[in-house]
Amino acid sequence: MNENKMIVDLRSDTVTRPTPGMLEAMFSAKVGDDVFEEDETVNALQEKTAAIFGMEDALFCPSGTMTNQIAIKRFTNPMEEVICDETAHVYRYEGGGIAYNSMASVRLLYGDRGRLSAELIEPHINPDNVHYPKSSLVILENTVNRGGGSFYTLDQIEPIYHLCRLKNIYLHLDGARIFNALAESLDDPKEYGRMFDGISVCLSKGLGAPVGSVLLGSRETIYHARRIRKALGGGWRQAGYLAAAGIYALDHHIDRLKTDHKNAKTLAETLISLPFVSSIMPADTNIVIFELDKKHNPDEFVEKLKHHGVKCNTFGKQMIRFVTHLDISDDQIGYTLDVLKKMH
Incomplete structure (x- = not known):
């Protein structure tokens, strides 16, 4: 269980939920x-x-x-x-x-x-x-x-x-x-x-x-x-x-996409320095794909992250994908980095 109660969903940018302003626009639509x-x-x-x-x-x-x-x-x-x-x-x-x-x-x-x-x-x-x-x-x-x-x-x-x-x-x-x-x-x-x-x-x-x-x-x-x-x-x-x-x-929501890109780069910069990451693709936009070393099982790695409240997906052999989006805050990025640094 995630004792900190923080959930960070990095599985996809499809998991976002309507903002209050968006909901208001939907309710008032003709x-x-x-x-x-x-x-x-x-x-x-x-x-x-x-x-x-x-x-x-x-x-x-x-x-x-x-x-x-x-x-x-x-x-x-x-x-x-x-x-x-x-x-x-x-x-x-x-x-x-x-x-x-x-x-x-x-x-x-x-x-x-x-x-x-x-x-x-x-x-x-x-x-x-x-x-x-x-x-x-x-x-x-x-x-x-x-x-x-x-x-x-x-x-x-x-x-x-x-x-x-x-x-x-x-x-x-x-x-x-x-x-x-x-x-x-x-x-x-x-x-x-x-x-x-x-x-x-x-x-x-x-x-x-x-x-x-x-x-x-x-x-x-x-x-x-x-x-x-x-x-x-x-x-x-x-x-x-x-x-x-x-x-x-x-x-x-177009202008704020740069925030997602900044968060992806922040994740990528930390990941490349971690011992269990063997390679990482350039984080050009809001997607971060990295390769685990062969000592780590990707399915088990995803489950360990999930235990700490960080959700993500495997993305092929030894590959993991994070996707940043408008429901991911700076605090959540900081929390995710702390979790990753403690992984071994």
Whole structure:
């Protein structure tokens, strides 16, 4: 048992709970039936998110998995191929949805902490040959979850954009933590809207909303996306209560993401000095991934931390992941560091 009664939940930034201000916004939301496109708060969220990225239209969905899967369905046909990194969320953590929903194959590449480049992608674009699936879609992830929160800058994305245009291939962004990336790169989000055919923006991670993601694209893309969402069971009714949380998050929780990044760096700086840590990924944003030495069993290590009130997850062989978020205070970071220093 945790005798100090302090609980520090570093398992994911999805564990956040609505702030008092967010709850107030949710309770006062004006709602309608979103399937009829009559929920004015949902419409406002979609318009707001599209405007941030300079895109024509948007669609509010229950999850980032759904927005990604809708985009893949929209941008591919059966017997075509998706190109992504082998660590990509769309490949590893969406239940085989690419095959199940879109009947597309996947070409896996091995990037730099999950980040691809035009030079890496180009040799893997299939020629027009009956033996090969047509290369139809490239997917980037920003930030990269399994890359320890690594992120792309626009300078890195632009050559990929030009390659996709040259080869007549769609380009989609799994932007589950896009605002974490923007907080560090300081890039203009409207430039993302210029380069990507689709962007998935998650509201329930670093931004702290209880649920929901928004798919951005052209009016034609979102028209088709709405039909796909309906077929997937994602047509919801008075969703404005949830959309209000998303609007509040966009208005109040973007600027504070740098605090999460600072806390992640603080954790990383201590971890690298501890004897049981053999390596650690750079803490670029709000994710800290470190490797335990071979003397430590990662499952037992997680249980020991849990005993002291610090929750986290294993993340592969000998790997542990911490994720900072808006429900983690300076005191909790200090407490976690004290616990880690006493581990052996």
